């Protein structure tokens with residue numbers, strides 16, 4: 006009885022051993038010939054096998070985050086891959102790189118960069134906010150005329166614009182400050198000083214002031230950014246205006262260019278005197294006058310701000326500083 010049982014046990018141990026051995030052999034063959042591999046689908050369509058799903062997906066994630074290429078902010082992909090585990094023979098061709106390329110091609114990359122705008126009009130582009138800020142700061146430091154209109158805008162675009170370096174941006178955007186009224190005032194003084202020190206052509210005529218007790222309210226030279234062609238003598242309206250020197254009246258009437266009621270006297274050799282902004286004309290064209298003859302009554306006509314006599318001395322049409330000759 007016992008002997009019979011022992012034989013049965015021995016037989017079953019033998020059987021189990023053989024079975025385990027066979028199983029190990031099969032597993033060994035499987036491990037040797039096959040390995041876990043993922044089928045990859047994009048948009049439900051089989052696109053290939055991935056050797057390393059983890060690695061492939063990481064690469065795709067990096068691409069989506071825009072880490073792959075400089076300036077890419079993010080990427081939009083219509084269809085992301087899905088994976089399915091399968092066991093395949095080791096000699097199957099995997100195509101991770103190809104799958105990655107397919108994902109990349111189906112995606113739209115959005116580049117991120119910065120625009121510097123002047124009065125909300127984009128002028129040029131730089132890579133980073135820091136560069137844009139630095140350019141704007143430099144333009145402010147250089148007192149560029151457009152500082153008030155400068156702004157920085159972030160750009161997301163499918164196309165990468167031409168990016169400038171900070172220094173290029175500053176050079177391109179720098180605008181010399183236009184002369185402000187404050188600057189004009191200071192330049193008025195210098196140019197008037199220059200005009201006064203300047204000598205005009207020698208004129209062999211003795212000129213006298215066209216009004217009695219003249220008070221100069223504005224000199225010859227640049228004023229408010231414009232050339233002031235004469236000498237302003239502040240006088241009340243109705244004050245007598247005299248011929249500065251002997252000559253012939255060649256104009257007596259309204260001037261629409263801003264002189265108002267104007268008298269022009271010619272003194273020969275291209276020399277003329279102008280008397281402008283009069284309230285009344287007291288002479289007529291062709292009349293011969295002597296120095297000191299009444300030709301007009303002072304006023305505030307034409308482009309004039311306050312009653313005065315605007316007096317000019319011209320030689321061949323060009324105005325010279327009357328103070329040089331009075």
Ligand SMILES: [Zn+2]
Nearest residue numbers: 235236237315
């Ligand atoms: Zn004037």
